[in-house]
Structures are given as structure tokens and as C-alpha cells.
Amino acid sequence: MKAEKCFLFGNGSYKAAEKMVPVGIIVHSTGADNPTLKRYVQPSDDDPDRVALLEKLGVNRYGNSWNRASVKKSAHFFIGKLADGSVGTVQTLPTDICCWGCGRGKKGSYNYAPHAHIQFEICEDGLDDREYFTAVYNEAVKLCAELCREYSLSPSSVISHREAAKLGYASNHADIDHWLRKFRLTMADFRRDVAKLTDPYTEYRVVRRDNLSKIARKHKTTVARIVALNSDRYPTLKSNPGLIRVGWVLKLDRV
Numbered sequence: 001m002k003a004e005k006c007f008l009f010g011n012g013s014y015k016a017a018e019k020m021v022p023v024g025i026i027v028h029s030t031g032a033d034n035p036t037l038k039r040y041v042q043p044s045d046d047d048p049d050r051v052a053l054l055e056k057l058g059v060n061r062y063g064n065s066w067n068r069a070s071v072k073k074s075a076h077f078f079i080g081k082l083a084d085g086s087v088g089t090v091q092t093l094p095t096d097i098c099c100w101g102c103g104r105g106k107k108g109s110y111n112y113a114p115h116a117h118i119q120f121e122i123c124e125d126g127l128d129d130r131e132y133f134t135a136v137y138n139e140a141v142k143l144c145a146e147l148c149r150e151y152s153l154s155p156s157s158v159i160s161h162r163e164a165a166k167l168g169y170a171s172n173h174a175d176i177d178h179w180l181r182k183f184r185l186t187m188a189d190f191r192r193d194v195a196k197l198t199d200p201y202t203e204y205r206v207v208r209r210d211n212l213s214k215i216a217r218k219h220k221t222t223v224a225r226i227v228a229l230n231s232d233r234y235p236t237l238k239s240n241p242g243l244i245r246v247g248w249v250l251k252l253d254r255v
């Protein structure tokens with residue numbers, strides 16, 4: 001995935017340019033029924049790529065994008081509908097400067113060092129269209145997996161605005177859990193999907209009375225697959241899959 005760049009040079013957080021090193025990622029959604037990226041993201045007048053970007057994003061005729069000094073909020077990325085109706089990701093701030101994304105809680109703010117998070121907004125629609133939800137969800141998972149790899153972050157450091165608020169480092173908002181809930185998902189599901197992309201394997205330590213078919217059943221895989229993944233480490237598995245020892249650490253597909 002290659003995110004298009006349309007930096008919001010006119011936004012106050014871009015001008016403030018407070019430096020940050022990310023320690024995690026916050027997932028937001030916009031809280032208004034408008035899935036188009038052009039609502040929030042428009043190039044500056046002097047952006048050398050202005051024409052191409054407007055073609056890609058579409059033109060906001062209301063002049064109310066977030067590329068204005070009077071808008072006291074920002075995000076590093078936006079996910080939503082491009083002009084052609086497809087779902088895409090646009091980077092709106094460099095990831096080494098703070099965005100004004102999550103406000104402040106009683107303990108402080110994840111906008112700033114030493115807790116600064118990369119933050120992105122998903123453009124909400126009416127929250128009832130499964131096709132749009134699935135497209136932006138998958139795009140968001142991919143974005144997080146890439147950022148985790150790039151900045152050596154753990155998928156467990158990906159949280160929602162709501163979770164950041166509960167921890168005391170953000171304003172009291174419900175995003176994006178309220179949207180996930182409509183499709184019977186949670187942030188735990190989201191993090192698991194990010195983890196699947198960053199590391200498709202998980203580990204299992206053999207305990208007393210385990211056998212391979214029991215482990216396979218429990219982890220929704222097959223004995224043959226476990227043998228294939230682990231016979232380099234435990235060569236006897238090939239000749240005798242019936243024999244496993246307590247304490248062995250088996251590599252399994254993450255499900």
C-alpha cells in the first residue's frame with residue numbers, strides 16, 4: 001500500500017511542527033456522515049501536486065476541509081472515498097510531527113511526547129454499509145501493519161480514541177469502537193488482524209497430556225501443518241508425530 005501524500009500545510013499542527021517519535025497508533029473515525037476524503041483533505045494553493053491531488057480527491061466546494069489554520073484538529077492519515085468512489089489512504093501530516101488528534105485526558109495527551117501516537121481518521125458514512133465498512137477496515141489494518149513494521153511498534157500499541165480516553169490520555173470520545181460494534185467487532189479483533197499481517201505465526205508451549213491432534217483442533221489447524229511448520233526445529237516430528245514433549249514451543253498459524 002502506498003499512501004498518497006497531501007500534507008495539510010495550512011493546518012495549525014503542521015505549522016506548529018512539534019517533533020515526535022511514535023510509541024503507538026490511535027484509530028479515529030470522523031463522527032459525521034460523509035465518507036468522502038475531499039470533505040477533510042484538500043491540497044494547499046501552492047502545493048506543487050495540487051491539480052493531480054484534486055483530481056484524485058475531488059474538489060471540496062464548501063471550503064471546509066481541515067487544511068485551514070482555524071481547524072484545531074488534525075491527523076497523520078485519512079482513509080475514505082476518493083473521487084472515483086474507491087477507498088484509499090492519504091497521508092496528511094509527516095509522522096515525525098505531532099498531530100492534534102485525541103485531545104487531552106486527566107493524565108495528559110497521546111498527541112505529544114513522550115506518549116505521541118501516529119493517528120488516523122476513517123471517514124464515517126451512515127455506519128450501516130457493510131461493504132464500505134469492510135473496505136475501510138481492511139485498509140486501516142494494512143496501514144497499521146505497515147506503520148508497526150516501519151516504526152517497530154507492536155500491534156498491541158494500536159488503540160482507539162475511546163481506549164486512549166479510558167487510559168486518561170484523550171478527550172472522551174466513542175470512536176472507533178461504536179462503529180466496530182455495529183459489525184460485531186472490537187479493537188481486540190482489529191489488533192489481532194494487524195498482528196496477522198505483521199506476524200502470521202504464533203507460538204504454543206506444549207503442556208502435559210497434549211497431543212498434536214488436540215493442539216491442531218484447538219488452534220483450527222491440522223497435524224500435517226504443525227509438523228510442516230516445526231520439523232526443522234523438532235526433527236523427530238516427521239518420523240514420529242505421536243511424540244511431543246512438555247515444554248516444546250511449537251510455531252502455529254495465527255487464526
Ligand SMILES: [Zn+2]
Nearest residue numbers: 028029161175
Ligand atoms: Zn477520535
